[in-house]
Structure formats: structure tokens, C-alpha cells
Amino acid sequence: MKLHLLISSWGLLLISAACSSVPAATRSAIPPLIATITPISCEAELSELQAQGGRSAGDEVQTEATLRYLEDRMAALGYETYREDAGMYGAVAQANLIAEIRGETEPEVVCEIGAHYDTVVWSPGADDNGSGVTGVLQVASALRGHRPERTIRFCFFAAEEVGLRGSSAHVARILEREEERVDGLLDLEMIGFYSEEPDSQGAPIRIPLIASLPYTGDFILVAGNFSSGDLGNIYEGCIDRYVPGLKYYSANRIAGFFGDAARSDHSPYWEADLRGIMITDTAEFRNQNYHEATDTIETVNFVFLSRVAQAAAATMVEWAGRVPDDD
Ligand SMILES: [Zn+2]
Incomplete structure (x- = not known):
């Protein structure tokens, strides 16, 4: 079983490497585009989000205020x-909040990036999931004026903490629409906690050679199920090409075997046979403030967060394609 799994992953890795054909013009356009995402821009983004108050799904006033905030912010970015x-x-x-950059040559193919905006009721949720919302907003900011071949869709999901309600409703809507094909979701789920302390990284289970997380919490985890692996490869390739200072741990095909890896908005996608990759700092396996009142902005590492968001922006450009300049 283990050997088979390894051989299969390597075989698919080689195939997908051979098939990756991102035009040179696209690759050269990416570094200046993602350079707009910085530790300072990410800190400003998260500070404003946190300052507008709580985001508990059970609180009508907070939920409405959060939606209005996100609507205003996206409108200010031109969406x-x-x-x-x-x-x-x-x-x-x-309600989920949705925005799109419509694809110019294959608009019916949709590449999604998302994050849940709600929090558990007693936590300010700076890392969970203010960091992910910040990531999506910063990617939206970086992609202003970008012309993709396929459609890029930004999804701010409601009510993740109370049963993945927003993403489940969204996937149900995807399955109803026959005129489009959603190619997958890049799910930003807690991307702001980082530590270089020894033994700062826990794990639900460690299996040598298959899934053995490092013991220091200084990396981003790329988690996907078997059929989502190619999408994970794009994210990891983008780190290699554009954000080499970011360490990552790849579980981009095998995470489907671990229950803990299905606890976010990509999970309804997996259940519907759609692709989904979760980008995460691993939540409580690293961040002791998880679902606590101490999940505050002071605990967020903005160099780390900005690098994760840069790789996400690069991924959306490579994945959705880029219309050539002189088209
Ligand atoms: Zn979360």
C-alpha cells in the first residue's frame, strides 16, 4: 500500500511536470505582480479587518457588518x-460573498480561491481565519487589471465554524450550473502562524516517508486528496519559482487519507469529486491560540503570511492563464 502510493505519486508528479507549459511571458509577469503583496500590506489588511469587530456566524449584526466590510473592500479594489x-x-x-475576474478565452472554466470569514464566537480569529481572508483580499488586490484566460473567482465563505455551511452551499450551487466547470478551489485556511522554535510543530500522526511533518512550525502545509495533486503541484511550483524563501511541506495527494485534513472549506469539494487544496499553518498542531480568545493579530507573522499569499497569487495566474499583452 505504501509503496504503491509512493510510486503512483511519483508517476503523476513526473507526468504533470512534463505537461506544465506556462508561457515565459506569464512567468516573467508574475514577480512584479506579486511584489505588491508585502508584510506591510498584509498587516494593514488584517488590522482593518480585525478592527471592524467580531465575525461569529450566530451573530446577525456581526455577520452583516462583516459582509458589508468585505463588499466595501472589494469595491474599493474595483470588483x-x-x-x-x-x-x-x-x-x-x-451568505458567501463572491467576485470574479471573467476569463477572456475560456470563461466557462473557473479557478476558485477562497477563505472562510466567520470565527468561533469567543475568538477574534486573527489567524482563524482573518489571515485567510487577508490572503484572498491581497490576491484580489494584486490581480487588479490582470487578464486571465479562464475565470478567477474569489469566495469569502460563511459559517465554516458551524458545519462548513457556506462552502457546502457554494458547492451545491456549482453542481447546479451546467454552463461552467469549476476546476477546483485553493482554500486559504489559517496562514499566519509561524515559529522557528524546536518542537513547535505537532501532528495528528507521523508516518515515516509518507506523512511526517517536521518538528519546527516554520513551513506552510499544502494538503490535497489524490485527484487534487496537480493543483497542489502548481502552488508548490510557484513557491519554488517565485517565493523561494517560503518553506512548504507537501501533502498534496495524500491528505485525503487523514481526517484532520478534511476540516475546512475544501472538504465539500472533495465530496463532490471536485478538486480542492488546503493551504494551512496546520491550526492547533502549531498555533496554541486556535479557537481561543488569544488568537489576536499580535500573534500573526506577516512575513510568512505575505509569502503564502504571494504564492497564492502566482498560482491563480499560472492556473487561470494570462492573456498575452499584445492580444
Ligand atoms: Zn478556520
Whole structure:
């Protein structure tokens, strides 16, 4: 079983490496584009988000205020948004906030990037998941004026903490629409906690050669199930090409075997046979503030967060393609 898994992953890795054909013009366009994402821009983004108050899905006032905040921020970046019904949580209507850059040559193919905006009720949620929301907003900011071949869709998911309600509603909507094909989701789920202390990284399980997380929490985890591996390869390749200062640990095909890796908004995608990759600092296996009142902005590492977001922006450009300048 182990050997088979390894051989299969290597075989697919080689195939996908051979097939990756990103035009040189696209590759050269990416570094200046992602350079707009900096530790300072990420800190400013998260500071403003945190300053607008709590984001508990069970609180109607907070949920509405958060949606309005995200609408205003995306409008300031030049995007039209719409709210997507995500049902009720108790007495509170839930909505995802969606924006797109429509593809110019294959608009029906959709490449999604998302993060949940809600928090557990007692936590300020700076890392969980203010960091992911910051990542999506910073990618949206960096891609202003970008002309993709395929459609890029930004998704701010509601009510993740109370049963993945927003992403589940979104996937149900995807399955209803026959005119488009969603190629997958890049899910930013806690991307701001970093430590160089020895033994700062825990793990649900460590299996030598298959899945053995390092013991220092100074890397980003790329987690996917078997069919999402090629999407994970794009993210990891983008780190190698554009953000070499970022360490990563690849679980981009095998994470589907571990229950802990299915605890975010990519999980409904997996259940619907859609691709999904979770980009994460591994939550409570590293961050002791997880779901606590201490999950505050002071604990977030903005050099780390900005690098993760830079790689995410580069991934969206490579994945969705780029219309040549003189087209
Ligand atoms: Zn979360």
C-alpha cells in the first residue's frame, strides 16, 4: 500500500511536470505582480479587518457588518460582488460573498480561491481565519487589471465554524450550473502562524516517508486528496519559482487519507469529486491560540503570511492563464 502510493505519486508528479507549459511571458509577469503583496500590506489588511469587530456566524449584526466590510473592500479594489445564499444558522441568514475576474478565452472554466470569514464566537480569529481572508483580499488586490484566460473567482465563505455551511452551499450551487466547470478551489485556511522554535510543530500522526511533518512550525502545509495533486503541484511550483524563501511541506495527494485534513472549506469539494487544496499553518498542531480568545493579530507573522499569499497569487495566474499583452 505504501509503496504503491509512493510510486503512483511519483508517476503523476513526473507526468504533470512534463505537461506544465506556462508561457515565459506569464512567468516573467508574475514577480512584479506579486511584489505588491508585502508584510506591510498584509498587516494593514488584517488590522482593518480585525478592527471592524467580531465575525461569529450566530451573530446577525456581526455577520452583516462583516459582509458589508468585505463588499466595501472589494469595491474599493474595483470588483463587483454578489451575495450567495448559504441558508440559515439559527435565526441568522448566511451568505458567501463572491467576485470574479471573467476569463477572456475560456470563461466557462473557473479557478476558485477562497477563505472562510466567520470565527468561533469567543475568538477574534486573527489567524482563524482573518489571515485567510487577508490572503484572498491581497490576491484580489494584486490581480487588479490582470487578464486571465479562464475565470478567477474569489469566495469569502460563511459559517465554516458551524458545519462548513457556506462552502457546502457554494458547492451545491456549482453542481447546479451546467454552463461552467469549476476546476477546483485553493482554500486559504489559517496562514499566519509561524515559529522557528524546536518542537513547535505537532501532528495528528507521523508516518515515516509518507506523512511526517517536521518538528519546527516554520513551513506552510499544502494538503490535497489524490485527484487534487496537480493543483497542489502548481502552488508548490510557484513557491519554488517565485517565493523561494517560503518553506512548504507537501501533502498534496495524500491528505485525503487523514481526517484532520478534511476540516475546512475544501472538504465539500472533495465530496463532490471536485478538486480542492488546503493551504494551512496546520491550526492547533502549531498555533496554541486556535479557537481561543488569544488568537489576536499580535500573534500573526506577516512575513510568512505575505509569502503564502504571494504564492497564492502566482498560482491563480499560472492556473487561470494570462492573456498575452499584445492580444
Ligand atoms: Zn478556520
